[in-house]
């Protein structure tokens with residue numbers, strides 16, 4: 067990454083500086099929230115929540131595009147009350163990112179798919195929220211790359227937490243920290259860290275380069291080789307990675323002008 071950064075810096079100093087400083091301040095802030103439960107709880111007060119149901123993100127149609135709506139803490143508490151759910155459910159939410167102004171973003175799965183009356187409740191929620199919980203695979207085609215990337219990360223994290231409710235060493239229930247960056251087994255003190263498939267750094271790496279350079283790189287069979295003029299080694303995530311598909315989506319949809327910042 068540093069090699070590519072150095073090369074990109076010489077070519078696009080302003081973009082490089084802006085991306086790098088934004089990336090560093092956001093990463094520092096997110097790191098703080100992941101480590102500090104109190105700071106993360108505080109961030110929930112001013113943050114925004116994306117909603118899922120059975121791991122499907124809520125989308126609303128506006129004009130000619132689909133958007134995932136965000137809700138603040140007070141709105142979320144009101145909605146949970148209306149759906150007959152305890153406000154404590156908010157503790158199940160996971161930190162998924164933040165804006166440049168340090169508005170923390172969280173994701174909450176309103177119900178797991180195993181619930182018996184899940185589909186009935188889902189319809190009721192969709193009516194109230196004026197949107198629809200949409201299978202992520204379909205949603206990726208309708209969203210811009212930034213939202214698609216965020217929701218992919220969110221879904222992967224929510225799924226990981228669902229699958230790691232119990233300690234694999236002693237079988238006791240594990241407890242997540244506020245941000246959802248780890249789960250701890252109180253009995254054996256084992257710590258489990260989420261492993262998710264979307265690598266945002268890969269998306270950011272693609273943002274260093276021009277649209278044409280990314281298109282050229284996508285056309286090449288071997289993503290690890292140098293560009294034809296030999297000056298810019300350009301790296302793309304492997305074809306099976308979600309990040310690869312998001313980058314591909316970005317170059318194929320001219321309306322989506324930016325990758326996640």
Ligand SMILES: [Zn+2]
Pocket residue numbers: 233234235236237238251252253254255256
């Ligand atoms: Zn254990």
